[in-house]
Amino acid sequence: xxxxxxxxxxxxxxxxxxxxxxxxxxxxxxxxxxxxxxxxxxxxxxxxxxxxxxxxxxxxxxxxxxxxxxxxxxxxxxxxxxxxxxxxxxxxxxxxxxxxxxxxxxxxxxxxxxxxxxxxxxxxxxxxxxxxxxxxxxxxxxxxxxxxxxxxxxxxxxxxxxxxxxxxxxxxxxxxxxxxxxxxxxxxxxxxxxxxxxxxxxxxxxxxxxxxxxxxxxxxxxxxxxxxxxxxxxxxxxxxxxxxxxxxxxxxxxxxxxxxxxxxxxxxxxxxxxxxxxxxxxxxxxxxxxxxxxxxxxxxxxxxxxxxxxxxxxxxxxxxxxxxxxxxxxxxxxxxxxxxxxxxxxxxxxxxxxxxxxxxxxxxxxxxxxxxxxxxxxxxxxxxxxxxxxxxxxxxxxxxxxxxxxxxxxxxxxxxxxxxxxxxxxxxxxxxxxxxxxxxxxxxxxxxxxxxxxxxxxxxxxxxxxxxxxxxxxxxxxxxxxxxx
Amino acid sequence: xxxxxxxxxxxxxxxxxxxxxxxxxxxxxxxxxxxxxxxxxxxxxxxxxxxxxxxxxxxxxxxxxxxxxxxxxxxxxxxxxxxxxxxxxxxxxxxxxxxxxxxxxxxxxxxxxxxxxxxxxxxxxxxxxxxxxxxxxxxxxxxxxxxxxxxxxxxxxxxxxxxxxxxxxxxxxxxxxxxxxxxxxxxxxxxxxxxxxxxxxxxxxxxxxxxxxxxxxxxxxxxxxxxxxxxxxxxxxxxxxxxxxxxxxxxxxxxxxxxxxxxxxxxxxxxxxxxxxxxxxxxxxxxxxxxxxxxxxxxxxxxxxxxxxxxxxxxxxxxxxxxxxxxxxxxxxxxxxxxxxxxxxxxxxxxxxxxxxxxxxxxxxxxxxxxxxxxxxxxxxxxxxxxxxxxxxxxxxxxxxxxxxxxxxxxxxxxxxxxxxxxxxxxxxxxxxxxxxxxxxxxxxxxxxxxxxxxxxxxxxxxxxxxxxxxxxxxxxxxxxxxxxxxxxxxxxxxxx
Numbered sequence: 001x002x003x004x005x006x007x008x009x010x011x012x013x014x015x016x017x018x019x020x021x022x023x024x025x026x027x028x029x030x031x032x033x034x035x036x037x038x039x040x041x042x043x044x045x046x047x048x049x050x051x052x053x054x055x056x057x058x059x060x061x062x063x064x065x066x067x068x069x070x071x072x073x074x075x076x077x078x079x080x081x082x083x084x085x086x087x088x089x090x091x092x093x094x095x096x097x098x099x100x101x102x103x104x105x106x107x108x109x110x111x112x113x114x115x116x117x118x119x120x121x122x123x124x125x126x127x128x129x130x131x132x133x134x135x136x137x138x139x140x141x142x143x144x145x146x147x148x149x150x151x152x153x154x155x156x157x158x159x160x161x162x163x164x165x166x167x168x169x170x171x172x173x174x175x176x177x178x179x180x181x182x183x184x185x186x187x188x189x190x191x192x193x194x195x196x197x198x199x200x201x202x203x204x205x206x207x208x209x210x211x212x213x214x215x216x217x218x219x220x221x222x223x224x225x226x227x228x229x230x231x232x233x234x235x236x237x238x239x240x241x242x243x244x245x246x247x248x249x250x251x252x253x254x255x256x257x258x259x260x261x262x263x264x265x266x267x268x269x270x271x272x273x274x275x276x277x278x279x280x281x282x283x284x285x286x287x288x289x290x291x292x293x294x295x296x297x298x299x300x301x302x303x304x305x306x307x308x309x310x311x312x313x314x315x316x317x318x319x320x321x322x323x324x325x326x327x328x329x330x331x332x333x334x335x336x337x338x339x340x341x342x343x344x345x346x347x348x349x350x351x352x353x354x355x356x357x358x359x360x361x362x363x364x365x366x367x368x369x370x371x372x373x374x375x376x377x378x379x380x381x382x383x384x385x386x387x388x389x390x391x392x393x394x395x396x397x398x399x400x401x402x403x404x405x406x407x408x409x410x411x412x413x414x415x416x417x418x419x420x421x422x423x424x425x426x427x428x429x430x431x432x433x434x435x436x437x438x439x440x441x442x443x444x445x446x447x448x449x450x451x452x453x454x455x456x457x458x459x460x461x462x463x464x465x466x467x468x469x470x471x472x473x474x475x476x477x478x479x480x481x482x483x484x485x
Numbered sequence: 486x487x488x489x490x491x492x493x494x495x496x497x498x499x500x501x502x503x504x505x506x507x508x509x510x511x512x513x514x515x516x517x518x519x520x521x522x523x524x525x526x527x528x529x530x531x532x533x534x535x536x537x538x539x540x541x542x543x544x545x546x547x548x549x550x551x552x553x554x555x556x557x558x559x560x561x562x563x564x565x566x567x568x569x570x571x572x573x574x575x576x577x578x579x580x581x582x583x584x585x586x587x588x589x590x591x592x593x594x595x596x597x598x599x600x601x602x603x604x605x606x607x608x609x610x611x612x613x614x615x616x617x618x619x620x621x622x623x624x625x626x627x628x629x630x631x632x633x634x635x636x637x638x639x640x641x642x643x644x645x646x647x648x649x650x651x652x653x654x655x656x657x658x659x660x661x662x663x664x665x666x667x668x669x670x671x672x673x674x675x676x677x678x679x680x681x682x683x684x685x686x687x688x689x690x691x692x693x694x695x696x697x698x699x700x701x702x703x704x705x706x707x708x709x710x711x712x713x714x715x716x717x718x719x720x721x722x723x724x725x726x727x728x729x730x731x732x733x734x735x736x737x738x739x740x741x742x743x744x745x746x747x748x749x750x751x752x753x754x755x756x757x758x759x760x761x762x763x764x765x766x767x768x769x770x771x772x773x774x775x776x777x778x779x780x781x782x783x784x785x786x787x788x789x790x791x792x793x794x795x796x797x798x799x800x801x802x803x804x805x806x807x808x809x810x811x812x813x814x815x816x817x818x819x820x821x822x823x824x825x826x827x828x829x830x831x832x833x834x835x836x837x838x839x840x841x842x843x844x845x846x847x848x849x850x851x852x853x854x855x856x857x858x859x860x861x862x863x864x865x866x867x868x869x870x871x872x873x874x875x876x877x878x879x880x881x882x883x884x885x886x887x888x889x890x891x892x893x894x895x896x897x898x899x900x901x902x903x904x905x906x907x908x909x910x911x912x913x914x915x916x917x918x919x920x921x922x923x924x925x926x927x928x929x930x931x932x933x934x935x936x937x938x939x940x941x942x943x944x945x946x947x948x949x950x951x952x953x954x955x956x957x958x959x960x961x962x963x964x965x966x967x968x969x970x971x972x973x974x975x976x977x978x979x980x981x982x
Contacts, residue, residue, distance in 0.1 A: 065961060065962070066962075066964070067889070067960075067961060067962060067963050067964075068889070068962075068963040068964045068966075068967040068968075069964065069967065069968075071892070071963075135892075138883060139883035139884060139888075140883075142882055142883050143883065143884070146877070146882070153929075153930060156929075156930050160930070161926060161930050164926075164930075165922070165926075168918075168922060169918075169919075172915070172918055173915045173918070176880075176881070176911050176914060176915045176918075177908065177911045177912055177915050180891075180892075180895065180911060181895055181899065181904065181907045181908060181911060184892070184895045184896050184899055184907070185899055185904070187896060188896060188899045188900050
């Protein structure tokens with residue numbers, strides 16, 4: 001039996017090890033490219049073990065190093081963290097396989113560098129998932145931003161430079177100006193950087209100030225892409241598609257909403273929020289973001305841009321779920337981290353497959369190509385259904401819980417928001433398979449999709465269906481999460 | 486033998502570079518003069534480590550120069566406060582001396598090198614003396630030794646760029662004004678108290694609370710020191726002096742020169758005039774606090790618009806000095822500790838950044854401007870790597886020394902009910918990311934106009950690597966810096982505040 005400390009270390013260090021070994025193997029591309037999936041498998045194994053231990057009622061923790069008195073880097077596995085860690089590490093396996101197919105198929109330059117920072121970003125995301133205190137959370141939040149910069153600017157041209165600037169200025173700016181002082185504010189008020197399952201602020205913070213502190217957190221966590229700080233996400237789409245798939249649909253943005261949920265539940269606490277109503281304004285802001293970005297998505301012709309706006313809208317579901325401050329909604333929000341990740345990564349994989357295979361990136365170009373790449377578009381169809389929330393796809397569970405939660409906390413309007421957004425989802429996502437299968441083909445294109453791209457796409461697509469039938473362990477985790485100590 | 490050594494450490498740490506500077510000037514051989522300089526700075530560093538251990542045991546070491554008992558004789562005081570800047574100065578002095586071995590012959594005539602090293606040691610000795618002495622007038626003497634030596638060092642840059650003469654002249658005139666103001670202040674205080682010993686002075690000013698001459702003397706002293714510390718708007722000598730000095734001199738000055746004066750500022754504010762409460766509180770909150778905030782933004786904005794990299798870094802120093810004086814101005818124990826932490830970390834950060842930039846200018850044999858940086862990141866990976874790490878440290882990003890400074894600074898200001906100050910600090914540090922990012926982008930993303938092949942030189946990058954390592958080390962294990970700063974602040978401000 002491996003001790004929990006080592007288990008946490010294995011899970012966290014395997015991506016770091018991949019990151020360090022990759023440059024040494026740069027002359028042997030085959031070995032180098034195997035490293036990623038291999039690291040993913042090891043780290044997922046660790047994440048699964050950690051999740052099992054949480055289900056058994058244990059709480060693995062690891063104190064890594066003490067920086068100074070009262071400041072340390074420490075890791076604790078919480079139910080929420082276990083879920084995010086599992087999502088990030090499992091999807092990394094498929095994304096790593098996919099990126100080999102993509103980078104080779106697209107003949108990208110500087111592949112070694114790409115894999116180094118890719119693994120580094122996964123490492124940072126996992127460290128965020130298992131962060132034991134607010135400072136560790138902040139540190140790896142920043143590491144994640146910086147490790148993804150070379151990936152976003154991978155093409156090293158003028159457009160990449162502009163996008164990189166926007167990316168960095170929003171993410172670093174908000175986190176340094178707002179998130180850091182908010183964390184230190186909590187530190188000063190509570191006297192420590194620790195978090196706890198039911199929140200730490202109750203009885204220590206003047207409730208009048210709570211909405212302001214919450215606002216500093218909400219706008220400080222730029223990665224959650226709430227309006228008006230969402231612009232970096234569409235800009236980041238200049239990156240190669242594997243980056244958009246794993247990082248800007250899973251690791252980075254999920255790190256954002258994960259942090260948001262963690263702050264709402266483990267710093268403020270659901271009870272404190274519902275008692276003081278500190279998060280009421282956030283419900284409306286999230287609803288607004290949710291609907292507005294869905295509408296913007298309709299008007300985007302670029303596949304990746306449309307998916308980016310769809311992602312922003314889906315992230316708002318999660319923030320909204322946390323802001324509703326009811327246990328049902330929080331459960332729904334947490335489940336949505338998993339189901340949306342599986343669905344959205346499939347959609348991005350498809351976008352990349354179409355780009356590599358047929359050199360198409362616009363939706364209007366897709367007319368009639370469904371028959372020449374049936375599997376790919378089928379995967380897109382299934383992934384879309386999951387995001388829309390149709391059974392038997394995983395996405396239906398999270399939406400169900402979110403709606404129950406809205407009812408529980410008495411926000412009838414929010415239920416209407418969910419319904420309208422579902423209709424908009426159908427509208428902007430279904431257009432793509434509809435054009436591919438039912439429209440008339442305008443021109444012939446030679447299509448060649450590498451097998452290393454098709455397989456991971458089909459697997460993640462299958463995962464969305466699997467999640468519908470095997471949601472139970474995750475649901476148990478979320479109910480541990482909202483239980484009272 | 487060791488007893489005598491230990492007993493005389495407070496003077497030896499000053500004498501070691503001071504005496505060596507007299508020897509070095511006579512040695513015509515380049516290598517030998519460098520070696521002797523290196524040896525004496527290294528020994529001074531070892532002495533300061535020994536002193537640190539002594540201070541841990543005895544808390545305060547008082548050394549009566551020539552056995553004339555204070556307050557009549559000159560007293561050297563090493564306590565938990567002053568040991569901190571001594572370590573900074575000797576550490577940086579030693580590292581930059583290694584760094585200078587390749588840079589000096591590149592920029593200075595063979596015949597003048599030994600003279601430059603003599604001045605170099607004199608400047609270091611002056612700075613150490615400034616910090617160790619407990620006598621207000623002796624402090625003036627050391628202030629002048631270090632400033633005049635630095636002025637001459639800056640002027641040596643003229644062998645490469647004539648602008649250095651203007652810079653040195655500016656530095657000389659403004660520095661002399663500052664020193665004069667300081668000495669007038671000392672004169673006034675001597676007139677009313679009859680003592681020059683700082684500890685004695687602090688006891689005697691108690692009875693003179695509302696004496697006009699006391700207030701005037703205090704004002705003269707503070708302004709004089711603020712000129713030397715380059716507190717906004719008395720910083721105008723600094724950007725030029727740093728920008729046109731020879732490479733190694735820029736590194737030395739940027740990392741150490743203002744730190745010693747900042748330390749003196751803290752000592753005068755909190756230790757000498759401790760009792761005259763209202764006077765200090767008013768000075769802190771109505772003069773130093775606003776000036777520091779302006780400095781934070783003015784320095785950063787100047788740096789954003791600057792194209793010449795050495796000047797850019799110098800402007801950024803003005804802003805960083807603003808952070809330190811801001812920490813002093815808040816005036817609580819935690820904030821003064823934060824100021825000391827940043828003093829230490831900023832010496833490491835700015836030293837490293839100047840090293841990186843001057844080594845780039847050594848490799849390309851040109852002044853480094855933004856447009857000259859294009860694509861150099863790939864040509865010199867080691868220097869680029871160090872530059873990026875230290876830029877991140879300056880911006881205050883996690884896992885670097887700069888983050889620790891910022892963390893404690895923010896925490897201190899929030900604890901002192903200054904959330905708005907905290908937000909301003911962070912806002913200006915976010916602005917500083919703009920100029921850092923412009924440089925990194927140029928190095929990393931832009932295409933070079935023509936292919937550049939550079940072979941990085943180990944004697945140059947070894948000290949850069951060491952200081953970069955320290956930047957990361959003190960970001961991961963900050964207990965030395967944090968503990969000794971907290972002790973220093975406790976001693977200065979008192980445990981209660």
